[in-house]
Amino acid sequence: MAFDAIETPFGKIDRIVGGSATYVAYAASNFLQPILQVSIVGGDFPKEEMAEMRRRGIELDGVEIKKDKKSFFWSGKYHMDMNTRDTLVTDLNVLLEFNPVLPASYQGSEFLMLGNLDPVIQRKVIEQLEERPKLIVMDTMNFWMEVAMAELQKTLKLVDVLLINDSEARQLSGQFSLVKAAKAILKMGPKYLIIKKGEHGALLFYGDQVFFAPALPLEEVFDPTGAGDTFAGGFIGHIARTGDISFENMKRGIIVGSAMASYCVEKFGPERLKEITREDIDNRIQQFVQLVNFDIELV
């Protein structure tokens, strides 16, 4: 849970609530509640935002508030193609002293989504759960591959689903072909691998099986910040709501995640996620069905 400053070819905002846990929670809370949040913020994090989260069934007992410190702050600028961005500022602030302590009320959680963060911290959360969740999903990024590969590999052994983008999959595996990259990564611990390709959709690998979900072709991508986290929130939200961790249901989770992400990019930060209804989500899922639906007889 953090603040972002964002510049895109379409606009600029100096300060908006962000952070992967924020996006994951807002997205997932559409599918089931409560969401049990674990994070750390400074005294500057808006009370109203926390009230809004609680209204949406997001419990904040596991969110530490450092009253006289500042929240994590990231600032970035997107290029015209919206697939690449430059990081302008990263102020870790409270993240420097993040040592998550799980409230007793969080015990028994069946589904755990680990947002992108230091793999040591991600592992601390896993290890505090007395009973292993039914499914552990983990996000990470190239930064941790560069500075903490050994720790990252330890954490990878503990998770079921890894969620990364295509360049991260290439970096983690040392393979250019995504099919070869997936084979290598599935030997590192996770049984499922989701490779996000931004506007080019997402791939789900499981054993020798592969599923592909497109991204919805959009007239405009206003701000891609948080789209990957929103995808993750929709995915885990769908899986947790249905309680079904089969490959078939993970496919559906990816479509749901893609639908949520397609809303996220329509406005700055998580704003759009707070406006949409169940009906909006259903409509968008229906668009995905139409987008890839074909009926073919063999030649």
Add this chain to the structure above:
Amino acid sequence: MAFDAIETPFGKIDRIVGGSATYVAYAASNFLQPILQVSIVGGDFPKEEMAEMRRRGIELDGVEIKKDKKSFFWSGKYHMDMNTRDTLVTDLNVLLEFNPVLPASYQGSEFLMLGNLDPVIQRKVIEQLEERPKLIVMDTMNFWMEVAMAELQKTLKLVDVLLINDSEARQLSGQFSLVKAAKAILKMGPKYLIIKKGEHGALLFYGDQVFFAPALPLEEVFDPTGAGDTFAGGFIGHIARTGDISFENMKRGIIVGSAMASYCVEKFGPERLKEITREDIDNRIQQFVQLVNFDIELV
């Protein structure tokens, strides 16, 4: 119909048969025969290749042979990502004097596929057909947008389906968003627009409808040369075999084209296309069905 010299990160070949008409014809001949070829070659074009084409039901009455001239020659080198390439040599040779004359036996053709070439020459073929074909599909490239935009726009008004890649769609329309690009291009003449995105699949636009077909995630892309033409050949081959020019059937055509293209890239030039059987094609189409198949209830 031409010669190519190709260098990829995986190998190098100094001279292999190529050219868009070659790939289109080899791909389409799997679905119906005869294919009525229109092209020009030099005296250097191999007799054995022409015999092979005839064996596959590709009629060559419309292929002019300039005995003491050389065939078109292209040489290129692919980068590691296989999505970008440098052109090393372009020797137009016989193409400089290409003035296609349609044999009388070609009259009455119901389906016309115009490979990438000077839009003036493409138009000459359309204009020689006494009866307008049921469907005219056209490929083009950025080069013609740069040197012959006015001629290109004239030809665009005469075709039903335009087939281009994503960067060409952006260049032709002046729009970065592919959805906006498609809207603009559909006002230029074609009723259908197929945007090829290489390893990221293809989009079909028609009115307000859109269909997306993924590319098959492959372990290795050995040589992408001709993949776009092979896609076109599979597409028009399927449409012509079924005689059905509905949007629904064009979706199937795109899946068939994608399946053919996924074979094309496995070997240098059109080699792989000459090896595969109907059963291979069916198997690959089945893989596409599996790749995107999901079954979802609304949330």
